[in-house]
Amino acid sequence: MKVLILGYELPPIGGGTGQALLRLVEEWKRFPETEIEVWTARPPKGFSRDLPEGVIVREFRCLKKRIHFWRGIEQFILLWRCWRETLGDSPPPDVVLVWGGWPLGLLLLGRIGRFPSVVALRGSDVPGFNARTSGGIWRMLAGKVWERASAVTANSPALAALAMRTAPDLQIEIIPNGVNFHPPLPSEEETPERENWPTDRPIRILSVNRLIRRKRVEMLIQAVAQLPREWRDRVEVRIIGEGPEEHRLRVAVRELALQNQVEFLGEVPSSEMSNHYQGSDFFVLASSAEGLSNALLEAMAFGLPCFHATPTGFEEIDDVTVQFRSAQSLSKKLLHHLEHSRRAFLRGQACREVAQKQTWRRAAERYDALLRRTEERC
Structure with missing residues (x-):
C-alpha cells in the first residue's frame, strides 16, 4: 500500500x-x-x-x-x-x-x-x-x-x-x-511512597508547550503567585517552549516578583526531555483548547501528577488527572497536593498506569x- x-x-x-x-x-x-x-x-x-x-x-x-x-x-x-x-x-x-x-x-x-x-x-x-x-x-x-x-x-x-x-x-x-517516552517502570524499592517533598532542591512544576495565547501559560504563573509564601518560596516553575508570547510572560513574571520561581528554558531537544520529566514533581497544561496533548501523555508516563484545563474526553485519563478552570482553582488544587505529598505521589502513579497503555x-x-x-x- x-x-x-x-x-x-x-x-x-x-x-x-x-x-x-x-x-x-x-x-x-x-x-x-x-x-x-x-x-x-x-x-x-x-x-x-x-x-x-x-x-x-x-x-x-x-x-x-x-x-x-x-x-x-x-x-x-x-x-x-x-x-x-x-x-x-x-x-x-x-x-x-x-x-x-x-x-x-x-x-x-x-x-x-x-x-x-x-x-x-x-x-x-x-x-x-x-x-x-x-x-x-x-x-x-x-x-x-x-x-x-x-x-x-x-x-x-x-x-x-x-x-x-x-x-x-x-x-x-x-x-x-x-507516548513518545516510555520510561522503564521502577521497582517498589526505587519508588517509596513519598511522605515529604525533597529538601535538597525546589519542588518543580513543569510546563511544556508553544508560548502562544491559547496555551495560557500566564495562568500557571498567576496560580503560583497566589500560593502561600511558605509554599511559593519552595516552588520552581520550568517552562519549556518558545513562541510569540514569551516577552509578555516574562513581563508578568517580573510584575509578580517571581523571578526566583520561574525559569524559561526555551526549546529543548527531544533527546533531553526525559531528564526534565524525571526531575519534576508536577505537570501543568493550562491550554484553553487541546486535542490529546503529547506532553500531557509523556508527563503521565513519567508518573507526574498532571493538571490540565481542558478535559480530553477519555474517561480513563480525566479520572486520574486534575482539571481546573482558573488560576485561582489551579492554585488551590496545587496547594492541596503540596500539603499532601503522598496523595500527589499516588495520583502520579495512577497517571503512569494509564499512560503505559498508550x-x-x-x-x-x-x-x-x-x-x-x-x-x-x-
Missing part, C-alpha cells in the same frame, strides 16, 4: 501535530507492506530535519520564517506548491492521509480528492479550537474537506465533539496519540488498518 501523507508540520516545524506525525512515521517504517511519502513544509534556514530511513519526504519551500508560528502567506504558498505538484504525472498513491486538515486538506477539493483519503483532525484545524480559524468561512471549508474525505479521525473524544459542532452528521473514529505502535496499527479499509472500500 502506497500512502501519501500531507503533513504541513514536521519537526523542527510546529509542535504536537508535527511530533505526532514523526512518531507515526517512525512506527510505519516497520510495516514492510506500507510505503510512505510525506509532503511537508521546508524548514527555515538554519534548521535541519532528522528523519527515519526509508521514508520519502518532499519538502516544499514556503518562505517559512518561524518554526512555531504560521503566517497566512506561508500557508498559501505551501498549499499552492503542493497543488501544483498534484498536477504532475507522479505515480498515484493508493490512499491519502491528511495529517491536520488545514491547510493541505483543501487539496482534497481538487485533483487529489479522487483518491481514497483519511483526514486526521489534530486540533487547530477544527473550527472553534483556534480563534484564527473559527469564522464562518473556515467552518464552510472544513465541512467541505471532511465531506470529501473517505474517513475522518480525531485524537480525542473532546476534539471529535468540537468538530461535530461544524458537521453534526460527521462520523469520526477516535485514534489517540501514543503507544505509537498501537496508533500506527490502527491507522494502517483504517487506511487499508479505506483503500478497499473506495
Whole structure:
C-alpha cells in the first residue's frame, strides 16, 4: 500500500501535530507492506530535519520564517506548491492521509480528492479550537474537506465533539496519540511512597508547550503567585517552549516578583526531555483548547501528577488527572497536593498506569488498518 501523507508540520516545524506525525512515521517504517511519502513544509534556514530511513519526504519551500508560528502567506504558498505538484504525472498513491486538515486538506477539493483519503483532525484545524480559524468561512471549508474525505479521525473524544459542532452528521473514529517516552517502570524499592517533598532542591512544576495565547501559560504563573509564601518560596516553575508570547510572560513574571520561581528554558531537544520529566514533581497544561496533548501523555508516563484545563474526553485519563478552570482553582488544587505529598505521589502513579497503555505502535496499527479499509472500500 502506497500512502501519501500531507503533513504541513514536521519537526523542527510546529509542535504536537508535527511530533505526532514523526512518531507515526517512525512506527510505519516497520510495516514492510506500507510505503510512505510525506509532503511537508521546508524548514527555515538554519534548521535541519532528522528523519527515519526509508521514508520519502518532499519538502516544499514556503518562505517559512518561524518554526512555531504560521503566517497566512506561508500557508498559501505551501498549499499552492503542493497543488501544483498534484498536477504532475507522479505515480498515484493508493490512499491519502491528511495529517491536520488545514491547510493541505483543501487539496482534497481538487485533483487529489479522487483518491481514497483519511483526514486526521489534530486540533487547530477544527473550527472553534483556534480563534484564527473559527469564522464562518473556515467552518464552510472544513465541512467541505471532511465531506470529501473517505474517513475522518480525531485524537480525542473532546476534539471529535468540537468538530461535530461544524458537521453534526460527521462520523469520526477516535485514534489517540501514543507516548513518545516510555520510561522503564521502577521497582517498589526505587519508588517509596513519598511522605515529604525533597529538601535538597525546589519542588518543580513543569510546563511544556508553544508560548502562544491559547496555551495560557500566564495562568500557571498567576496560580503560583497566589500560593502561600511558605509554599511559593519552595516552588520552581520550568517552562519549556518558545513562541510569540514569551516577552509578555516574562513581563508578568517580573510584575509578580517571581523571578526566583520561574525559569524559561526555551526549546529543548527531544533527546533531553526525559531528564526534565524525571526531575519534576508536577505537570501543568493550562491550554484553553487541546486535542490529546503529547506532553500531557509523556508527563503521565513519567508518573507526574498532571493538571490540565481542558478535559480530553477519555474517561480513563480525566479520572486520574486534575482539571481546573482558573488560576485561582489551579492554585488551590496545587496547594492541596503540596500539603499532601503522598496523595500527589499516588495520583502520579495512577497517571503512569494509564499512560503505559498508550503507544505509537498501537496508533500506527490502527491507522494502517483504517487506511487499508479505506483503500478497499473506495
